[in-house]
Amino acid sequence: MSQHQDQPQYDSRAALIRFHSAILGVERGFYIFLPPEYATGQQRFPALYLLRGHEREWVNPHEDGVRGGTTIIDVYERLRNAGRIGPMILVMPGLASDDNHIPSMLTDFRAPELADGKSGIGSGRFEQFFVTELLPKIDRDYRTIPDARAIAGFSLGGMMAVKVATSYPQFFVSVGAYDGTFLYTTDAGRRVRASDGILENPMFDPALGVPRDMDFITANSAINRMIRADPAQIRRLAWFIQYGPEAIEPWGSNFYRGEHLLRALSYRSVHNRLTPPVMVDGDHSWRTADRHIEQTLPLHWAALQGELNV
Numbered sequence: 001m002s003q004h005q006d007q008p009q010y011d012s013r014a015a016l017i018r019f020h021s022a023i024l025g026v027e028r029g030f031y032i033f034l035p036p037e038y039a040t041g042q043q044r045f046p047a048l049y050l051l052r053g054h055e056r057e058w059v060n061p062h063e064d065g066v067r068g069g070t071t072i073i074d075v076y077e078r079l080r081n082a083g084r085i086g087p088m089i090l091v092m093p094g095l096a097s098d099d100n101h102i103p104s105m106l107t108d109f110r111a112p113e114l115a116d117g118k119s120g121i122g123s124g125r126f127e128q129f130f131v132t133e134l135l136p137k138i139d140r141d142y143r144t145i146p147d148a149r150a151i152a153g154f155s156l157g158g159m160m161a162v163k164v165a166t167s168y169p170q171f172f173v174s175v176g177a178y179d180g181t182f183l184y185t186t187d188a189g190r191r192v193r194a195s196d197g198i199l200e201n202p203m204f205d206p207a208l209g210v211p212r213d214m215d216f217i218t219a220n221s222a223i224n225r226m227i228r229a230d231p232a233q234i235r236r237l238a239w240f241i242q243y244g245p246e247a248i249e250p251w252g253s254n255f256y257r258g259e260h261l262l263r264a265l266s267y268r269s270v271h272n273r274l275t276p277p278v279m280v281d282g283d284h285s286w287r288t289a290d291r292h293i294e295q296t297l298p299l300h301w302a303a304l305q306g307e308l309n310v
Contacts, residue, residue: 011059011071014050014092021136023129024122029055029094030134032142033073035080035087044143046304047089048297051153051160055094055101058284060109075294085301093130093136095160095275097121106130106160110209124206127220131168150300152176152240154289155254159183162241162261165221169233174303176240179284181252182223185264189227192218210224215305223264231268238303239265240296241272244282252283254308 014031019026037043050058050072057063058072079085095104098120109115109124139146149172153161158180163248165175184193188234192214198204199212208217218224226234241261244253254277262272274296282288302308 004107005240010056011061011073013073014059014090016055021122021129021133023125023133024120024221026120026122028120028129028134031055031059031092033059033090033092035089036217038143039091042143044145044147045086045089045209046150046301047091047138048300049149049151049161050092050293051095051106051157053156054097054098055092055095058090058092064286067290070290072290072293075290078299079294084298086305088301088304089138089144090144094120095126095130095157103156103173103243104160104205105156105204105207106163107207109206110213110216111206113274114206114210114239119138119230120272121206127167128198130164131171135171144167144170148173148304149216150174150176150304152178152293152296152300153180153194154178154292155284156181156248163220163225165237166222166229166231166234169229169237172237174238174240174300174308176292176296177242177261178279178289179243179254179282180222180241180257181254182263183217184257184260184263185223185227189224190218191227191263192221192224194248218258222230223261226261227264227268229268234268235270237270238271238299238308239270240299241265242274242277242279242282242292242296244284244288245278248283252282257286279294 014033018029059067061071097118104126106127108127112124115121151161157175159182161177165172188195243258246255249255
């Protein structure tokens with residue numbers, strides 16, 4: 001394991017950790033933020049995993065043109081200073097190629113050879129990397145509380161957060177997503193909608209295969225997995241789903257995809273804690289993703305403390 005010096009444009013309060021992944025066969029990285037209390041004593045802390053694509057995105061104040069020069073750590077510190085949350089570890093893993101051009105969708109790639117040698121892809125087994133390698137590594141290398149783990153994401157990260165939480169609910173207490181890029185499910189969760197325009201994007205070729213393998217896509221769809229999951233297990237999770245308004249679809253929000261997820265959750269009698277789920281003045285931007293975390297991090301904290309009845 002090696003710790004690299006942060007680049008100037010990224011938040012120096014988070015450390016970039018690079019390590020060799022035995023599953024992927026390449027070097028991967030994550031940013032980690034440790035609360036000030038971590039430096040003293042042997043206290044253990046709950047952890048929140050934040051997903052998007054590249055590890056830099058949550059800690060880059062200039063990730064898009066509207067973020068306002070702040071990062072997720074500023075959100076965390078505002079809430080701490082207001083007494084709304086306690087000390088937490090924040091983990092921001094890289095789940096895309098190093099140049100962020102090839103997203104993993106948290107799949108074990110159908111066609112990793114189509115990545116054309118992009119660095120950071122390796123075997124393309126990203127689901128196994130995250131679940132069987134990264135989670136145990138964080139618990140081994142840092143003073144986490146293994147049964148106090150939350151996960152949240154933005155856009156494709158929201159889809160991945162829901163996918164991993166419903167596939168491995170034993171590892172998490174709560175799950176959140178803002179404006180998640182969810183595939184539409186059909187046939188009571190047995191298929192996905194083949195006409196979904198998202199599937200046409202060539203950046204998904206390595207993850208989903210060419211031509212598209214619809215059985216593989218169905219098996220890796222977050223909503224389809226949720227529908228097939230043990231209902232008692234997914235009801236045990238605290239759910240915080242939010243998305244932008246209908247008026248700015250299709251380019252400004254994932255309103256319809258969020259609504260589709262909520263209908264599927266309702267079908268499984270799962271309650272979303274955010275009512276209403278629409279951020280009426282939101283959009284598909286980092287400014288709004290940060291606001292989502294500001295609204296939901298106290299709820300994740302309460303769930304991690306066992307103070308939120310599920």
